[in-house]
Amino acid sequence: MIHLFRKNQRVLMLLIAALTIIAFVFLYNTEQLDDLANVQNPVIYGKALTQVAIDRHVKNYQLTMSLGQYDLLRKLGGMAQEREAALSEFVWNLIVLQHQSRELGVEPTDDQVTDRIKNLPLFKSGDQFDPRKYSAFVSEQLTPRGFTERQLEEVMRDAIRLESLSAIVEAPAAMSEEELKATSKIFQPVTAEVLKFNKDAKTANAPVAPEEIAAIFENNKAVFNTTETRAINYVAFDLPEGSKLEGKDKTEALQKLANAASGITDSIAQGSVSLETAAKNAGLKIEKLAAFDRTGSQEKNSDPKATLVAQSLAPAAFLLAGQGKSSDVVQSGDAFYVFEITEVNPARPLTLDEARPQIEARLRSQKSDQLFTQSTTSALNSIRSALLSGKTLNEAAAAQGATLENLTGVVPAAEDSTPEQQLITASTLLLKEGEISNIAQAPWGAFAVRLTARGPADPKAFGERETEIRTNMIRNKRDLLFAEWLRTSREAAKITMPGNTQG
Structure with a gap:
């Protein structure tokens, strides 16, 4: 690996850009490295992955995040909400990406890497690459934290690998006129009746037995620790x-x-x-x-x-x-x-008494959600039966303790729709007039909606956003194609760990 921009000088002062301040939270966080370090003897493509290799990929993840290569993170699973899951997915998928890039002969050249680095906004003054910013970044942000130019260059190589492979894998993505026409529903005004179910005290206070708490604690002791x-x-x-x-x-x-x-x-x-x-x-x-x-x-x-x-x-x-x-x-x-x-x-294991409030709250929440889902589903089934027997929706809803509200002429894609209106109208997109949706969760509890009428779409509104819709749908198709390619490529990689197969 070549050093593309090494300068034969030492940067002795702390360079400050008044308008650009680099925040490196992920460069400080070694907890992720500790989590992955607990994996023993993982194997991918028939070869054991050493701890040195794992460390290198973890550093690449941290640096990728810090350099703002979010497309690389997103497509390789590195943006998951659960930090440990995001790191694990990114590491395995990155190894697969690198392997497939070599197999297909689409490895980036040094010139491509050079151009990519020069075009990072981080290293520009105006529209031009600024060697001083690059040198300051290396000496003041990378070196003190154990990173090198080689790792920066490798992140750029990975970003180019992703673009090259994506271009191949996602090439079939296309959108028919029929598919485009079907999206016009989001511009059609919706008139509907909304059944609302509010959570009550009965479901909110689901009983939790001491034996249940003790069982969860015994089976998951490693999870319950104080925080350092x-x-x-x-x-x-x-x-x-x-x-x-x-x-x-x-x-x-x-x-x-x-x-x-x-x-x-x-x-x-x-x-x-x-x-x-x-x-x-x-x-x-x-x-x-x-x-x-x-x-x-x-x-x-x-x-x-x-x-x-x-x-x-x-x-x-x-x-x-x-x-x-x-x-x-x-x-x-x-x-x-x-x-x-x-x-x-230091972190230490919790005792049962210390862990009890946490376990009880989690169990009660899970049970409450289950009870509420069961009760609302049962109530909706009763409402459907009542309608078949000749009851009005208002009568059927009242009998099940649900409230009935009207929604008139709301366009799902309208920018002035409230979050609640957007949530409700989204549930009508697959309905025919007169049909009732299934139960959907909502901030206040749950709801179901009966579509009364769907008006004609506004041709002007649809025309103004046609390009945006087409672009988003093709992007979604490309993401699905890439995700499926990555899934099958991971299966071929045969990722294994003691007692487990990742695939």
């Missing part, structure tokens, strides 16, 4: 409150703050002194921050400023080895911080 917390002392360097500096003046002021913060870290490094001593020698005030977790949450804190500082410094705080360790300069917005770990409270 850390406390810090810190020194803040920020602009005066209410500062209205802009442009060059603001840049120069921020540079002075950065230099002052760097002076503290230099004093600590050169003199082997504590943050408290370094701050005292510089005439600076030490602030204390009570224990917080990896997200910056604190058990007891009503100070908005302390909450903001904790959330800003938590990722960097959990990167340090432990108590007594000091940080590098950490930038958050227009402020700079240097801190020292003063307290570490």
